[in-house]
Amino acid sequence: MSVEPRADTGGDRISAARERFDRLYRTLRDRICLLDYPPGARLREEALAEEFGVSRTPLRRVLGWLEAQGLVRSVQGVGTIVTDVDIVALTQVYQMRMELAELIGKLSPVEPDAETLALFRALQARSRTLAVTPDPRAFAELNLDFFYALLRLTANEPLREISERLYLQTSRIWLKSIPRLDLAEEIAIFSREIADILAAVEIGDLEAAGLTRRSHISMCFARLRAQSARSGARGTQG
């Protein structure tokens, strides 16, 4: 499911070293994408190494991957800084994500099985719960899980990898401005998106699901940009 820990194709024995690496990588990645480490935060290798009970060497390998994914940037003498995304780059990524969302319904679509359907219904249930008791963190996690559910709709591995990469790069930027938007309204909109896409998935029309997703990404970005314009010209550059 994940892009990076090179899914052990075939019967590859996963070594203890690689397992440690995967665990560290996912942990740090999630912390970045759920804003535990917000953009601009400085990560210190030694502190992280101590926390995970390893030396700096294997930890630096993990940070190297995060840097390759564009989530952090190491600079000598300063530290490892969580990247931010300026408004221009954000616009470009959102344009790409719109196209990719449409492609998910067109390239190698997979007939949704019972498990996938159950997953989408569970997500819808969670969104209803969230609408009653709004919580930013739970909203972030629901968004992430919903995204991964959407990835199940295509069997095209490169498309999944690319979609994941772009999502992880920008979702945290969107999350960052949630407090300046209307949380309850965003949750309501998101609930409708889940309902719409679930309806499309239930009748097996994945192309419709992709188009729906595309339109929601488009409108989501429009709200983001409108908010950015309202709250002054200060962008998200870091």
Added chain:
Amino acid sequence: MSVEPRADTGGDRISAARERFDRLYRTLRDRICLLDYPPGARLREEALAEEFGVSRTPLRRVLGWLEAQGLVRSVQGVGTIVTDVDIVALTQVYQMRMELAELIGKLSPVEPDAETLALFRALQARSRTLAVTPDPRAFAELNLDFFYALLRLTANEPLREISERLYLQTSRIWLKSIPRLDLAEEIAIFSREIADILAAVEIGDLEAAGLTRRSHISMCFARLRAQSARSGARGTQG
């Protein structure tokens, strides 16, 4: 132009360390993509470190990036092996590349300036020279340069990064089977592709250029698969 050495946005001073890293990364990447290190080749860290006059530590950072890009895979006790791509993955990547080629003409197209036009014309001249004196290596380099010229047609940075990543992953697989195809014929076809796309670029119709490119990628893969089927059922799995 390159995806990985995080183009120093703004006036960032590039440190000596990063410069060394970029040089090593590009060198090794080119060697892999031009088949100096064919799929399955085993890279030894110590030998490479000695060649470049550094220790294993910074070299391992470079190999880590190559692994993140899917070009090599390090496994403890064995070595760092250049990856191969099986026929299923190859098919999926080519499908994605077709879509991306079309997007290059649609997402943030940039009006070709004089420099870009001159570049395309120079590439056409090189293809004509190559048609007279066929050479696999020169063909590989021309293909790479033509690809980078196409990337100039869009300003969408994520699209460029993704296109580059997928191209570098599969071009070497295609190159590998060139000897089993008709080199002269492939060069002739490629010359026509350059001519077609140059014509579209000259009148500023980037969407047409994208569609042309897409159809050529499609036909290129069809020839590749036909050859693969002819030369027995042995795939390119490694």
Added chain:
DNA sequence: GTTGAGGCAGTTGTGTACAACATCACGCCG
């Protein structure tokens, strides 16, 4: 002849000490 265990050579993974570099505070000088 076959098969299994054991050791040996070779490779990547890890820990640690030190070098290179950036930032900031402090104090000197104009």
Added chain:
DNA sequence: CGGCGTGATGTTGTACACAACTGCCTCAAC
């Protein structure tokens, strides 16, 4: 009072030694 040099401090980058692991070869037992 402002500006600049200089040192202290903290961080990432590098080198090297050793540990962990894999594959192969040898050799003995059956």
